[in-house]
Amino acid sequence: MNTQAYIESGILEAxxxxxxxxxxxxxxxxxxxxxxxISLALNNLQTDIIQHFNTSAITPPPVLRDELMLKKPQTxxxxxxFTQQGTNAQxxxxxxKNNYVEVEFDNTHIxxxxxxxxxxxxxxxxxKVFLILALYFYFKSDSLQQENLRLKQELKISTNK
Amino acid sequence: xxxxxxxxxxxxxxxxxxxxxVMSLYDAYSSIAYGVILQILPQENLAxxxxxxxxxxxxxxxxxxxxxGSAIYIIRKARTKAIEIxxxxxxxxxxxxxxxxxxxxxxxxxxxxxxxxxxxVIAQRLNIPKAQVLKEIYEYFKSFRQSx
Numbered sequence: 001m002n003t004q005a006y007i008e009s010g011i012l013e014a015x016x017x018x019x020x021x022x023x024x025x026x027x028x029x030x031x032x033x034x035x036x037x038i039s040l041a042l043n044n045l046q047t048d049i050i051q052h053f054n055t056s057a058i059t060p061p062p063v064l065r066d067e068l069m070l071k072k073p074q075t076x077x078x079x080x081x082f083t084q085q086g087t088n089a090q091x092x093x094x095x096x097k098n099n100y101v102e103v104e105f106d107n108t109h110i111x112x113x114x115x116x117x118x119x120x121x122x123x124x125x126x127x128k129v130f131l132i133l134a135l136y137f138y139f140k141s142d143s144l145q146q147e148n149l150r151l152k153q154e155l156k157i158s159t160n161k
Numbered sequence: 162x163x164x165x166x167x168x169x170x171x172x173x174x175x176x177x178x179x180x181x182x183v184m185s186l187y188d189a190y191s192s193i194a195y196g197v198i199l200q201i202l203p204q205e206n207l208a209x210x211x212x213x214x215x216x217x218x219x220x221x222x223x224x225x226x227x228x229x230g231s232a233i234y235i236i237r238k239a240r241t242k243a244i245e246i247x248x249x250x251x252x253x254x255x256x257x258x259x260x261x262x263x264x265x266x267x268x269x270x271x272x273x274x275x276x277x278x279x280x281x282v283i284a285q286r287l288n289i290p291k292a293q294v295l296k297e298i299y300e301y302f303k304s305f306r307q308s309x
Contacts, residue, residue, distance in 0.1 A: 009292065010299030014280060016229060018237035019273045019298075021281065042229065045302070050193075050232045052305050057192035058199055064209055068187060069180075071217045 006031065007041045016042065016049050182221045190232055191216070194239040201243035201275050207250065208243070215242050244277035266301040269294055 014020040015028040032039040194215060198208045215238060227234035272278045272286075273294070280298075284291040 008296075008299055010295030010297065013298045013302050014273075014295055016233060017274055018240055019280065021279060046229045046233055048302055048306055049236070050230075051309070052302065053193050053197060053232075053236055056200060057196040059192050060195040060209065060212055064191075064213055065184075065187065067213055068216050069184070071213065 001035070003035050003037045006035075007038060012038070012042055012045055013049070016045055179221055183216055183219060186219065186221070186224060186231060186235070187216050190235045193232060194235050197236055197239040198243045201240065201247055201277075207246060211242050211246050212239075215239055240274065240277075247277070264304075266297040266304065269297040270301045273298065 011020065011024055011028060015025060020028065028038075028042075032042055191212065195208065195212050198211050198215075199205075202208045202211060215235075219235075219238065224231050224234045269283060269287075272283050273280060278286070280291050280294040284294045287294075
């Protein structure tokens with residue numbers, strides 16, 4: 001194994017900055033345990049990478065620190081692994097409190113998507129339009145019925161004469 | 162009463178050891194993280210939101226246990242978070258590359274680190290082998306070392 005060529009292949013840089021594929025990550029982790037020079041190269045590279053990103057470091061506005069102080073730390077939400085292997089692993093600590101995100105329940109309000117507002121307004125306007133149309137046609141049909149009745153009576157009177 | 166309020170998340174946990182550790186990590190690495198995030202998300206408000214989100218969701222234990230130290234852990238996490246946000250806000254993506262002004266290694270670093278493309282995708286896109294993509298990343302850091 002030519003470790004120098006491996007070190008110069010760029011895979012170590014990709015591994016450290018987090019752009020390596022899963023297979024490459026496994027490969028580098030296996031290689032560093034087998035070859036001490038690769039482990040050493042990774043340690044040296046770590047310093048270079050930190051130095052590289054230090055050159056582009058920008059101090060964030062101080063207000064962000066205060067904002068962070070006021071925020072409650074959250075834990076990353078882990079999704080259940082539904083493969084057989086994952087199910088077996090999770091079955092053991094299924095009831096563990098760490099597997100759940102605590103949700104505050106004292107809020108009586110619900111949040112809906114912003115598109116519900118125009119949808120609701122649209123439905124409301126349409127219902128009013130249909131109501132007006134229904135009333136209009138109701139009164140129109142009523143007046144037509146009365147007119148019809150009146151004409152029938154007139155016709156009856158004229159035929160009797 | 163205060164303890165109860167803290168448990169309910171009403172009051173910030175100023176005195177908690179976890180909070181203290183998060184704040185010391187923030188003091189030490191927020192500039193690096195903010196620099197990384199800004200490289201990926203040039204919009205300042207989005208970058209600031211991402212930075213706060215990064216440190217509120219940070220696992221102190223994972224950070225401490227990272228084989229290559231907290232700085233590398235935070236750089237990786239900052240990049241992942243920023244790319245996640247960038248992909249969510251696809252309209253705000255500034256993906257155009259000014260190829261003329263960059264060397265191949267700079268361009269490949271840009272595509273992989275800042276735009277979140279995998280070495281496989283870059284190889285396909287540039288019609289070069291994946292080994293060449295990784296080599297260019299090596300060259301990118303080598304040129305940085307030589308310039309210092």
